[in-house]
Amino acid sequence: MPVTNFDVRSQHDLLLASAAIGQAPAADYLITLTANFFLAGAINLNGVTQGHTLTLGTNTQPLGGEYTLNISNGGGTFVLDTPTTTSGAVTFTGAGTLEVAFPDAAGHGIITLHNTWQLGPPTVLKIDNVGANLNNPIQFEGDPYYYAQPNLNEAVDLVGVVAIASFATVDAGYGIVVPTATGSAVIETETGPGATFLLTPDGNGGTMVQQTTLAVAAFVTVMGAAGSTVNVAFASATLAPQVQAAIEPLNAAVANGSASPFVLYPGASVPAIPAGNTLEIIAASPGDYTLPTGPGAPTTAFISNLSAPVSMTVTGGDADGQIVLAGGGGLTFTGGLGAGSVFAGGADNAVTLPAGAGSQAIALGDGNNTIRAFNGADTITTGRGSNFVRLGVLGSTVVSVSADTIVGGTASDYVSTSGAATTFLSDAGSTYYGSGAGTVLGGAGSDTISTAFPSTGLIFLGSGNANVYLGGFDTLVTGSGSSTVSSSASSLVFTESGQVTMNMPTGGTTTVVGSPAQTLSISGSGGGDLVVFGYGAVNYDGYYAGAATVISAGPAVTVRAGFGGGAFIGGSAGGNIMQGTAAGYNSYTYGVALLIGGGNGDTLSGGIGPTILEPAAGTSTLIGGGFIDEFAFRHGVVANAVVQSFTEVHDFISLFGFPAGEAAAALSSAVIAGGDERLTLSDGTHILFQGVTGLTSADFR
Numbered sequence: 001m002p003v004t005n006f007d008v009r010s011q012h013d014l015l016l017a018s019a020a021i022g023q024a025p026a027a028d029y030l031i032t033l034t035a036n037f038f039l040a041g042a043i044n045l046n047g048v049t050q051g052h053t054l055t056l057g058t059n060t061q062p063l064g065g066e067y068t069l070n071i072s073n074g075g076g077t078f079v080l081d082t083p084t085t086t087s088g089a090v091t092f093t094g095a096g097t098l099e100v101a102f103p104d105a106a107g108h109g110i111i112t113l114h115n116t117w118q119l120g121p122p123t124v125l126k127i128d129n130v131g132a133n134l135n136n137p138i139q140f141e142g143d144p145y146y147y148a149q150p151n152l153n154e155a156v157d158l159v160g161v162v163a164i165a166s167f168a169t170v171d172a173g174y175g176i177v178v179p180t181a182t183g184s185a186v187i188e189t190e191t192g193p194g195a196t197f198l199l200t201p202d203g204n205g206g207t208m209v210q211q212t213t214l215a216v217a218a219f220v221t222v223m224g225a226a227g228s229t230v231n232v233a234f235a236s237a238t239l240a241p242q243v244q245a246a247i248e249p250l251n252a253a254v255a256n257g258s259a260s261p262f263v264l265y266p267g268a269s270v271p272a273i274p275a276g277n278t279l280e281i282i283a284a285s286p287g288d289y290t291l292p293t294g295p296g297a298p299t300t301a302f303i304s305n306l307s308a309p310v311s312m313t314v315t316g317g318d319a320d321g322q323i324v325l326a327g328g329g330g331l332t333f334t335g336g337l338g339a340g341s342v343f344a345g346g347a348d349n350a351v352t353l354p355a356g357a358g359s360q361a362i363a364l365g366d367g368n369n370t371i372r373a374f375n376g377a378d379t380i381t382t383g384r385g386s387n388f389v390r391l392g393v394l395g396s397t398v399v400s401v402s403a404d405t406i407v408g409g410t411a412s413d414y415v416s417t418s419g420a421a422t423t424f425l426s427d428a429g430s431t432y433y434g435s436g437a438g439t440v441l442g443g444a445g446s447d448t449i450s451t452a453f454p455s456t457g458l459i460f461l462g463s464g465n466a467n468v469y470l471g472g473f474d475t476l477v478t479g480s481g482s483s484t485v486s487s488s489a490s491s492l493v494f495t496e497s498g499q500v501t502m503n504m505p506t507g508g509t510t511t512v513v514g515s516p517a518q519t520l521s522i523s524g525s526g527g528g529d530l531v532v533f534g535y536g537a538v539n540y541d542g543y544y545a546g547a548a549t550v551i552s553a554g555p556a557v558t559v560r561a562g563f564g565g566g567a568f569i570g571g572s573a574g575g576n577i578m579q580g581t582a583a584g585y586n587s588y589t590y591g592v593a594l595l596i597g598g599g600n601g602d603t604l605s606g607g608i609g610p611t612i613l614e615p616a617a618g619t620s621t622l623i624g625g626g627f628i629d630e631f632a633f634r635h636g637v638v639a640n641a642v643v644q645s646f647t648e649v650h651d652f653i654s655l656f657g658f659p660a661g662e663a664a665a666a667l668s669s670a671v672i673a674g675g676d677e678r679l680t681l682s683d684g685t686h687i688l689f690q691g692v693t694g695l696t697s698a699d700f701r
Contacts, residue, residue, distance in 0.1 A: 005029070005030045005031075005032060027048060027052055028048070028052050028053050028054070029048065029052075029053075029054045029055070030055050031054070031055065031056045031057075032057070033056070033057060033082055044070045044072070045070070045071050045072075045078065046072055046073075046074070047071060047072060047073025047074045047075070047076050047078055047094070047096050048073075048074055048076035048077075048078075049074045049075055049076055050074070050075030050076055050096075051075075051076060052076040052077075053076060053077045053078075053079060054076065054077070054078045054079070055078075055079040055081055056078070056079065056080055056081065056082060057079070057080060057081030057082025057101075057102060057105065070091050070093070071090070071091065071092045071093065071094075071098060072093050072094050073092065073093075073094050073095060073096030073097070073098070073123075074094070074095070074096060075095045075096050076096050076097070077096060077097040077098075077099055077126075078092075078096065078097070078098050078099065079099045079101050080098070080099065080100050080101065080102065080105035080106055081101045081102045081105060082102060082105060083102060083103065083104045083105065084104060084105060084106070084107040085104075085107065085108075086107035086108070086109060087107060087108045087109050088107065088109045089109040089110045089111070089112065090106055090107075090109060090110070090111045090112070090136070091111075091112045091114065092111065092112065092113050092114065092123060092125065093114045093115075093123075094114075094115070094123065095115065095122060095123060095153075096123065096124070097124045097125075097126050097157070098111075098123075098124070098125050098126065099126040099127075099128065100125070100126070100127050100128065100133045100134055101128045101133070102133065103129075103132045103133050104133075104135065105133065106133075106134065106135075106136050107135075107136065108135050108136060109136060110136060110137050110138070110139050110190065111125060111136045111137075111138050111139065112138075112139040112141055113125055113138065113139070113140055113141060113154040113155075114141040114154070115141075115153040115154050122153040122154070122155055123153060123154050123155070124155050124156070124157050124208075125138065125155070125156045125157070126156075126157040126159060127156065127157070127158055127159060127187075128159045128160075129159070129160070130158050130159075130161060130185045130186075130187065131185070134187070134188075136188070137174070137188040137189055137190050138156060138187060138188065138189050138190065139189070139190040139191075140154045140189070140190075140191055140211050141154070154210070154211070155208050155209060155210045156187060156208070156209040156210075157202050157206055157207075157208055157209075158178065158185055158187075158202075158206050158207045158208075158209060159202075159204075159205075159206045160205060160206055161178060161180060161185045161206055161207045162180060162181065162205065162206070162207065163178050163179060163180060163199040163207040164179050164180060164181055164228075164229065164230070164231060165178075165179045165199060165219070165231040165233065167196055167197065167198060167199060167212075167233040168196075168197045168199055168209070169193075169194060169195065169196055169197070170189060170191055170192065170193050170194060170195045170197070171193060172193050174188060174189055174190070174191070174192070174193065175187065175188055175189065176189050176191075176197050176209060178199060178207060178209065179231075181228070187209065191211065195211060196211070196212055197209050197210060197211050197212065198210045198211070198212040201285060203285065218233075218234050218236075218237045218240035218241070219231045219232060219233055219234065219240065220232040220234060220240055220243045220244045220247060220325070220327070220345075221244070221247075221251075222247055222250070222251065222280075222303050222325070223250070223251040223254040223255060223261070224254070224261050224280075224282055225261045225262070225263075225282075230282060230303055232303065232304075232325060232327035232345065233327045233345060233346075234327060234345035234346065234365060236345065236346065236365040236366050236383050236384075239343075239345065239363055239364075239365055239381075239383065240345070242363060242381075243325065243343045243345075243363065246323070246341055246343070246361075247323065247325065250278065250280065250301050250323060253278050254280060257277075258276070258277055258278065259277060259278040259279075259280050259301070260273040260274065260277045260278070260279055260280060261280035261281075261282060262279070262280065262281060262282065263282045264281045264282065264283065264289070265285055265287070266285065266286075266287025266288050266289060267287070267288070270292050273298060277298060278298060278299045278300070278301060278321075279292065279298045279299070279300045279301070280300075280301045280303065281300060281301065281302045281303065282303050282304075283302065283303065283304040283312065286312055287312070287313070288313040288314075288315075289302060289312075289313065289314050289315070290314075290315040290317075291314065291315065291316055291317030291322060291324075291336065291338075292317045292318070292319070293317050293318045293336060293337075294318060297317050297318040297319045297338075298319060299319045299320065299321040299322060299338075300317050300319065300322045300323075301322065301323040301324075301325070302314055302322070302323065302324045302325065303323075303325050304325065304326045304327065304331075312326050312330055312331050312332065313331075313332045313333075314326075314331065314332070314333045314334075315333075315334045315336060316333065316334065316335045316336030316337075316338055316340070316357070316358070317336050317337075317338050318336055318337040318338050319338045320338050320339045320340065320358060321338070321339070321340055322338045322339075322340035322341075323340055323341050323343075324340070324341070324342045324343070325343045325344075326343070326344045326345065326349070327344075327345040327346075330344075330347045330348065330349065331344045331347075331349040331350070331351075332349070332350045333349070333350070333351045333352070334352050334353075334354070335351075335352065335353040335354065335357035335358060335360060335375070336357060336358065337356065337357065337358055338358045339358035339359045339360065340358065340360060340361070341360065341361040341362075341363075342360050342361070342362045342363070342364075343362075343363050343364075344363075344364045344365055344367070344369070345365045346365040346366055346367055346383075347365070347367040348367040348368045348369060348385075349364055349367055349369045349370075350369070350370045350371075351364075351369070351370070351371045351372070351373075352371075352372045352374075353372065353373045353374060353375050353378060353392070354374055354375065355374055355375055355392075355393075356375060357374075357375045358375075359375070359376075359377040359378050359394075360373070360378050360379075361378070361379045362378060362379065362380045362381065363380075363381040364381070364382055364383050364385075364387070365383040365385075366383040366384040366385050367383065367385045368385040368386045368387065369382060369383070369385060369387045369388070370387070370388045371387065371388070371389045371390070372390045373389070373390065373391055373392050373396055373409075374390070374392040374393070374409075375392045375393065375394060376391060376392030376393045376394030376395055376396050376409055376411055377392075377394035377395060377396060378391075378392075378396045378397070379396065379397045379399075380396060380397065380398045380399070381398075381399045382398070382399070382400050382401065382402060382404055383401065383402065384401055384402045384419075385402055386402065386403050386404065387400070387402060387404040387405070388404070388405050389404060389405070389406045389407065390407045390409075391406070391407060391408050391409035391411075391413050391426070392409040392410070392411075393409055393410050393411055394409075394411050395409070395411035395412045395413055395414075395426075395428075396409065396413050396414075397413070397414045397415075397416075398413065398414070398415045398416070399416045399417075400415070400416070400417040400418070400419060400421040400423075400438075401417075401418050401419050401436075402419040402420070402421065403419055403420040403421060403422075404417070404419065404421040404422070405421070405422050406421055406422070406423040406424065407424045408423075408424055408425045408426030408427070408428075408430055408443065409426055409428075410426065410427070410428055411426060411428050412426060412428050412429050412430055412431070412445070413425070413426050413430045413431075414430065414431045414432075414433075415430060415431070415432045415433070416432075416433045416434070417432075417433075417434045417435070417436055417438040418434070418435045418436045419436045419437070419438065420436055420437040420438055420439075421434075421436070421438045421439075422438065422439045422440075422441075423438060423439070423440045423441065424441045424443070425440065425441065425442050425443045425445075425447050425462070426443055426445060427443040427444040427445050427462075427464070428443070428445045429443070429445025429446040429447055429448075429464060430443070430445065430447055430448075431447070431448045431449075432447065432448070432449045432450070433450050433451070433452070434449075434450075434451045434452070434455050434457050435451065435452040435453070435454070435455050435472065436455060436456070436457070437455075437456045437457065438455075438457050438458075439457065439458045439459075439460075440457060440458070440459040440460065441460050441462065442459070442460060442461040442462035442464060442466055442479060442481075443462045443463075443464055444462055444463045444464045444481075445464045446464050446465045446466065446467075447461070447462075447464060447465075447466045447467070448466070448467045448468075449461075449466060449467070449468045449469070450468075450469040450471065451469070451470050451471050451472045451474050452471040452472060453471055453472050453489060454472055454473070455470075455471060455472025455473065455474055456472060456473050456474065457472065457474045457475070458474070458475050459474060459475065459476045459477065460477045460479065461476070461477065461478045461479035461481065461483055461496075461498075462479045462480075462481065463479055463480045463481050464479075464481045465481045465482045465483065466478070466479070466481060466482075466483040466484075467483070467484050468483060468484070468485045468486070469485075469486045469487070469488075470485070470486070470487040470488070470489065470491040470493075470510070471487070471488050471489055472489050472491070473489055473490050473491065474489075474491045474492070475491070475492045475493075475494075476491065476492070476493045476494070477493075477494045477496065478493070478494070478495045478496050478498055478500050478515075479496055479497075479498055480496060480497045480498045481498045482498050482499040482500070482501075483498060483499075483500050483501070484500075484501045484502075484503070485500060485501070485502045485503065486502075486503040486505075486506075486524075486526075487503075487505045487506070487508070487510040487528070488505060488506045488507045488508060488526075488528065489505075489507060489508040489510075490508040490509050490510065490511075491508070491510045491511070492510075492511050492513075493510065493511070493512045493513070494512075494513045494515070495512065495513065495514050495515045495518060495520055495536075496515050496517065496518070497515060497517040497518055498518060499518055499519065499521075500514075500518060500520050500521065501521045501522075501523075502520065502521065502522040502523075502530075503522075503523065503524040503526065504522065504523065504524030504525060504526035504528065504530060504542060504543075504545035504546070504548075504562065505526045505527075505528025505529065505530055505546070506526035506527060506528050507526070507527065507528045508528050508529070509528065509529040509530070509531065510528065510529070510530050510531070511530075511531045511532075511533075512530065512531070512532045512533070513532075513533045513535065514532065514533065514534040514535050514536045514538055515535060515536050516535045516536045516555070517536060518536050518537075519536060519537040519538070519539060520532070520534060520536060520537070520538045520539070521538075521539045522538070522539065522540045522541070522542075522548075522550075523539075523540070523541040523542075523543065524542075524543070524545055525543050525544035525545055525562075526545055526546065527545070527546045527564070528545075528546050529546050529547045529548065529564070530545075530546070530547075530548040530549070530550075530566075531548070531549045532548070532549065532550040532551065533551050533553065534550065534551065534552040534553060534555065534557060534571070535553045535554070535555070536555055537555045537556055537557065537558075538550055538552060538555070538557040538558070538559075539557070539558045540557065540558065540559045540560065540568070541559075541560045542559075542560060542561050542562025542563075542564070542566070542581075543560070543562055544562060544563055545562030545563070545564060546562060546563075546564035547562075547564035547565055547566045547591055548561070548562065548564065548566040548568075549566050549567045549568075550566070550567075550568045550569070551567075551568075551569045552569060552570055552571030552572075552576070552598055553571065554571045554572050554573050555571045555573055556570065556571050556573055556574065556575040556576050556577075556598075556599075557570050557571055557576050557577075557578065557598075558576070558577045558578075559576075559577070559578040559579060559595070560578075560579045560607075561578075561579065561580050561581050561593035561595075561607060561609075561611075562581065563581055563590050563591065563609065564590075564591045565580075565581065565590060565591025565592045565593045565594075565609060565610075566591065566593060566594070567594040567596070568593070568594065568595050568596065569596045569598060570595075570596065570597050570598030570599065570602055570616065571598040571599065572598050572599045572616075573598070573599055574598065574599030574600040574601040574602060574616075574618060575599070575600075575601045575602065576597060576598050576599070576602040576603070576604075577602070577603045578595040578597075578602070578603070578604050578605070579595075579604075579605040579606075579607055579625075580593035580595065580605065580606045580607030580608075580609060580610075580611030580625050580629075581593055581607035581608050581609035581611070590607075590608065590609025590610065590627075591609065592609070592610045592611070592612060593607060593609060593610070593611045593612070594611075594612045594614070595611060595612065595613050595614065596614045596616070597614065597615045597616035597620050598616050599616050599617075599618060600616075600617075600618030600619050600620075601618070601619060601620075602615065602616060602618075602620045602621070603620070603621045603623070604620065604621070604622050604623070605622075605623040605624075605625060606623065606624045606625025606626070606627070606629040606645075607625045607626070607627070608625060608626045608627055609625075609627055610627055610628045610629070610630075611625055611627070611628075611629050611630070612629075612630045612632055613629060613630070613631050613632065614632040614633070614634065615633070615637070615639040615641045616637065616639065617637050617638050617639060618639070618640065619640045619641075619642075620639055620640070620641045620642070621641070621642045621644065622641050622642065622643045622644070623643075623644045623645050624643070624644065624645035624646050624647055624651050625645070627650065628650045628651065629646075629647075629650070629651045629652075630651070630652055630653075630654055630701070631643055631646070631651065631652070631653050631654070631687075632653075632654045632655075632656060633653070633654070633655055633656070633658075633681065633685055633687070634656045634657055635655075635656065635657030635658045635681075635682075635683050636657065636683055637683075637685070638683055638684045638685055639685045639686070639687070640685075640686050641685070641686070641687050641688070642688045642690060643687060643688065643689045643690065643692075644690050644691070646689050646691075646692050648692070648695075648699055651699075652699055652700065652701045653687075653699055653700050653701070654700070654701055655681070655700065658681065658682060658683070659682065662681060662682060663697055663700040664697060665682065666679040666680065666681055667679070667695060667696070667697065670695065672693050675690075675691055675693060676688055676689060676690050676691065676692070676693070677689045677692055677693045677694070677695055679695070
């Protein structure tokens with residue numbers, strides 16, 4: 001019974017009632033309209049405190065006029081229970097409930113819900129019969145403190161309406177269409193088409209409708225009791241078909257009676273089911289759930305179409321084959337002894353598989369998830385969020401598409417990334433495949449690392465041996481272990497102290513910077529290009545390979561150019577051994593090999609293809625090959641060169657930077673002895689042609 005009643009015959013009486021309510025809000029009130037009259041302007045009604053009710057109406061006297069009703073509630077309930085013809089607006093500000101209990105009680109104006117807090121008591125519009133009692137478009141005003149973002153504290157409670165989905169969207173006619181078992185309930189809204197609304201049980205057999213930013217891309221359909229269906233919303237359109245395929249055996253089991261579906265509330269006992277049947281639990285509300293354990297525990301499927309940001313905590317059972325499915329996410333799952341599958345459609349989820357837990361196939365939506373798979377032997381697929389994955393002792397498989405952090409366990413793992421994941425590989429040796437912008441840190445084990453176009457990965461090897469294939473635009477830093485590196489695109493490789501064997505690229509241009517602490521070995525027959533800056537010793541064998549550039553910063557190099565030719569510059573330490581192209585099918589298709597000595601004691605040799613041999617200062621041996629060789633001498637580089645296998649038919653001598661007439665002067669002072677001819681150039685360079693005499697100006701170009 002109301003504590004205080006007000007009989008209202010005029011707007012003045014209504015204002016007096018409003019003032020009285022404002023002075024003593026902690027009570028129930030009934031404001032009765034006793035006359036058929038019209039109101040104008042704004043009517044401000046303060047609400048009552050939580051647990052109390054203010055009712056306007058209770059008879060059939062119509063309330064008309066162009067008035068605006070402003071309600072500032074205090075956490076209680078304000079009931080509109082009288083017919084009205086007004087087209088004025090209703091503004092409901094603050095926490096509490098505005099209930100439309102009579103047909104046309106809210107007139108035909110806009111109802112605005114306004115709550116200034118994302119957290120705390122909600123602002124709820126309660127509609128007793130959505131079809132008959134509401135002719136008003138609803139405005140969800142949002143939260144000005146959060147830049148007008150959707151506010152989950154502004155909600156519509158549809159009394160007696162049971163939704164069969166977790167989400168609804170605004171259609172082109174500006175209606176929120178709430179699907180039900182017999183059709184749909186439609187709420188007119190001022191919110192534009194495409195907006196998403198969350199549908200959750202109100203705890204009294206109705207449905208709460210709240211706007212959300214959570215995307216809905218697809219639904220997974222699960223069979224329930226008596227032929228009913230549960231539509232579980234997924235934010236990931238990619239994940240939903242995978243989950244639907246995984247759930248189909250359960251749907252078939254429900255259809256043929258070998259699975260027993262039940263609606264379960266937190267803390268309730270699991271009902272008995274026929275022996276051998278699968279238990280299907282449909283979660284009725286947020287809370288904590290534990291799947292059956294102990295001897296004879298049934299295989300269990302746990303289904304929640306309650307959507308984020310609700311809290312759902314599930315502890316796994318003992319039987320294998322269990323399924324845990326949370327549509328909107330917000331799932332906290334702790335694995336039990338049973339193996340199975342865990343699916344979450346969105347939001348933020350936490351999955352923990354302690355030691356001894358059964359292996360799980362985990363597929364999560366586009367939230368920020370945490371997966372601690374300490375036991376291992378799991379298959380984990382992450383969505384487009386920022387995920388943390390910790391692997392365990394038995395070796396797991398991870399498929400990542402986002403900016404995740406993945407930490408290997410103590411066994412061999414397989415990790416595939418297509419986003420910007422940071423991956424710490426297991427010390428036991430792991431396999432990694434990446435096509436994104438990920439960062440990889442190798443361990444102490446023998447790792448196999450592969451990337452694919454358009455990868456832009458950053459890879460650091462560890463102390464273990466590694467086999468690396470670079471298929472994108474990657475950067476690799478080798479470690480203290482031995483490594484073999486192949487590439488097919490334009491990659492950058494920095495070598496460290498461990499032995500590195502580099503295969504000639506099969507495409508693109510790979511740049512390698514060699515460490516002073518190791519010898520870099522490069523070989524192969526790939527058709528790609530290679531650029532090497534050697535701060536340590538370099539052994540290069542191009543064979544049938546494409547063009548290469550090898551430059552030493554000091555240490556000696558050993559070079560055999562491939563058919564693509566290239567430029568090769570020896571180290572200043574001397575002792576460089578460099579050879580032009582050495583094998584091939586058709587020497588006329590070879591690129592030119594430029595061999596430039598670096599120091600004392602170099603040996604430069606021509607190959608089957610055209611070769612330029614240019615000695616450094618000091619003693620060098622220059623050996624002609626089987627095709628056109630150019631013996632080049634540069635002014636100021638005082639060489640003491642011995643030339644062997646000089647063939648006047650196709651070989652020649654080039655002088656760079658010397659004064660005009662240098663060749664004639666050198667020939668005029670040539671010394672012939674023992675079948676050899678020695679030339680001395682003006683800068684002090686000495687050239688001894690072994691087995692050759694009678695050089696002429698025609699031998700100079």
